[in-house]
Amino acid sequence: MNKDSIKVIPLGGLGEIGKNITAIEYNNEIIIIDCGISFPDEDMYGVDLVIPDIRYLLDKKDKVKGMFLTHGHEDHIGAIPYILKQLNIPVYGTKLTIGLVENKLKEHDLLNHVDLNPVKAGQSIKLENMKIEFIRMTHSIADACGLAIHTPLGIILHTGDFKIDYTPIDGRMTDLNRIATLGKKGVLLLMADSTNVERSGHSISEKTIGETLNRIFTNAKGRIIVATFASNIHRMQQIVNASVMQNRKVVFSGRSMENISQVAMELGYLHIPTEYIVDIDDISKYPNNEITIITTGSQGEPMAGLSRIAYGSHRKIIIEPDDFFIISASPIPGNDKLVSRVINQLFKKGVDVIYEDLEEIHVSGHAYQEELKLIHSLVKPKYFMPVHGEYRHLKHHKDLAIKLGMKPQNVFTLETGQVLEITNEGVNANKRVHTGVIFVDGLGVGDVGNIVLRDRRDLAKDGMVTIVVAINRDSYSIVAGPDVITRGFIYAREAEDLINKIKEVSKEEIEKCLEQEILEWQILKTNIKRSIEQLLYHKTKRRPIVFPIIMEV
């Protein structure tokens, strides 16, 4: 008898922030949940994006039946254009999510090659063995869902990213009833968002931001400029509402803000009376106190809208004394300094800025402890696997589940690549599959790896010193050079002595080799490199990359 088995295979997103992608494999059927990017760490110099390595899926191409998306954030859909090039499968998601994917595929010239399927919350997609049900969730983007994967072995409930907001902006609450029903029916495995498990209590409703905005808007004398996440359509809607209430027209600034607001309006997720939408070029036709600008750059990104405005490099928006700025976002870890820099710059320009440290101007989209407890209590799963978070979050989510009564042996904190296998006979997490990161840098996907990055790090630290010499192989003599070129090491003009010393030492090394008739350039290069590295470390305590180049003439 062929043993039934479900494998849950996290190909990204566990023990890291971003790059969420999970495969669920039931016998001969595989589905993919989400397909996100992550942003490069600060030591991944020059890398634009990080996407998951899906080699495991490529080896089983025929089994993969579809991709199911929980919501439209970059860390859940950003890698789709790259992955679909390797694995062209149908994609399912709610209308807004699919709209955002379309937008993305358009940019990659892929739109006509892909099978996109909008699904409504509550609807199910039936495959041969598995049935995938979309369940409404609230999150910091509209139209988010969790997924119930019905398999012959039982139900897997994946929350997606969620919070429990009893007063969501669009009125579409987390479908607690359905979750309760599934819980009653019996859930084999719960996979739940761990992002905010370290925060006690209950997250604040998105609606409170509307109240803050209304109050702040009343006091503004000039233009209001709000920076926020382009994907947070509920936030956008609240900014629009506060604007309309104060008779302010709305201007969208920044590529992603323009694109996403356009998609959201077309699909009916963002509602603005037509007469309140103003093109950025027409901004000067209205008095300042009738304008709200919604812009990108809430993370202080130097090339995005807010920074450009602050530093005076925005093509269309020039700061005016009565401008009032609101940063309606939290700095993502690592971005604090960038955000602070923009705030300082705005204050220096003499305008007012409101941000999270001063006012309730942002709420998280992820469940806090009490919300997580609610889900656990409704679902009462047989097995639990915390997802979406660094290891510390997974660990604390495990602790939380155990405190709520789960047996430790039924809770699995896995790492990316580790397989959770459930059969009728039990469960284990012993297998591993190949996973990894692929760097996107410019047009290159995967052509920058650890060696290139190591070189970039070394170059960044102390720069480089190139020594070039031309040697005549027949006469065993130096024909030209050694010449020395440095970049990022030291002011060459002020280090003439050091440069001369480099030439001198190189020359000695070369002559030593030539005298001994060693014409293995590799040996010669190694000798020069070693001597010069020693010299430079001794003189400067720095370690630039040393490149000896020998031209044979």
Place this chain on the structure above:
Amino acid sequence: MNKDSIKVIPLGGLGEIGKNITAIEYNNEIIIIDCGISFPDEDMYGVDLVIPDIRYLLDKKDKVKGMFLTHGHEDHIGAIPYILKQLNIPVYGTKLTIGLVENKLKEHDLLNHVDLNPVKAGQSIKLENMKIEFIRMTHSIADACGLAIHTPLGIILHTGDFKIDYTPIDGRMTDLNRIATLGKKGVLLLMADSTNVERSGHSISEKTIGETLNRIFTNAKGRIIVATFASNIHRMQQIVNASVMQNRKVVFSGRSMENISQVAMELGYLHIPTEYIVDIDDISKYPNNEITIITTGSQGEPMAGLSRIAYGSHRKIIIEPDDFFIISASPIPGNDKLVSRVINQLFKKGVDVIYEDLEEIHVSGHAYQEELKLIHSLVKPKYFMPVHGEYRHLKHHKDLAIKLGMKPQNVFTLETGQVLEITNEGVNANKRVHTGVIFVDGLGVGDVGNIVLRDRRDLAKDGMVTIVVAINRDSYSIVAGPDVITRGFIYAREAEDLINKIKEVSKEEIEKCLEQEILEWQILKTNIKRSIEQLLYHKTKRRPIVFPIIMEV
């Protein structure tokens, strides 16, 4: 009549975090308050430290009478060894502060060349015209002081870094009585710490940490490893107290932890019964539940104690299953990810970690809004100048002063280099002096500047491509090459086509020049550089630094 004038000249520390140094100039007398470093921004690749440019003082060497230190944190004393080399003046500070400076000078082999003067809180130093009074303040380092500078024109009160802690560990409270007395006498100018002006309420007493520690220590089964700031001697004392109470010996790990605890013990700021001090090499002589390790690395610094322990690269401390870790510190902005990485790693190793998000295990050393209001209300200065903070903090501190009743025209938010001049006739901030940053990189002080940093940034982003060719000037012909060497750009092995294309395009450019008998290497290099840059951007959307090197043979 010679007009009396006081100039307050911030040479660092305003509109930035760190590098605190202020000159006060009264006619022919200049004093310096503090002399700190700042840590390099993330885009200052390879830079170890940033120190202030004191050109202004060097031009007036004879006038400078002394350096007065408020406390022993790096951002207030770290640049002393570098500055004293340029300007050898007497240094005044409390015993612990001077002890820490001594330690620093020893490392720079400067100890015997410097005039260090320990001063007690309450004591004054009389110069010809100015008198500098040390006033006890509480802060996150022991023996901190504010300074009252008595001048013929009036009193300048500089708070230094401070908080108001009514239950300080050493019992030495902020000298509110003296501050009140000075306020009553009349203070011309108040300069006050702005770090926490965006936080409402009152900071928490250091003593609360002791209570948390006692509770946590009771539950630990194995060794306790606490990471904290080496300079926070009060914290150290509380960790020691909790350890002694539970019959645990104390081990100091990490260079700065060993040094500073040593100095603090010698000078009587840290009290440990001798039998409770254990050398790290003797750690194995005691059962695990009788050991507390106090270590560096609370900021997740990869080379410091905590990270080394977490990643298994510590020479003396190997993680054991019952080890219990406490990170008794906040991540400084920019360090969040590093700290999180260490926490994740510790959890992966299966040990428990407590940190600020989970427990009250750290308090700030800087005054919150209500504490600042107390100082303003006691001092009621004629003029006010917020210090110690980014521009946003100075701005909010100005707002706070105005809310408390000061006239806006009497409050000055200056930037580093801007001079506040007070005379009998009034006050102005119109003058500027030269200030700046000097980078310390390895042994070099000031030999790395903006051009070198720009090159490091460019190299970090997309690496470099070197093209080298040997040309015979007489025959107008290529003798060897072009050869191509890349680093940090692309996997050369996988990009053979591209490398060949670079050679080909370079060759074309060279031959074009040689045919036209253009032997100005600069023109030739510029042509190669431009063509290759275009080629690479077109093919890869990257911009490595392109170096053409021409050897003339």
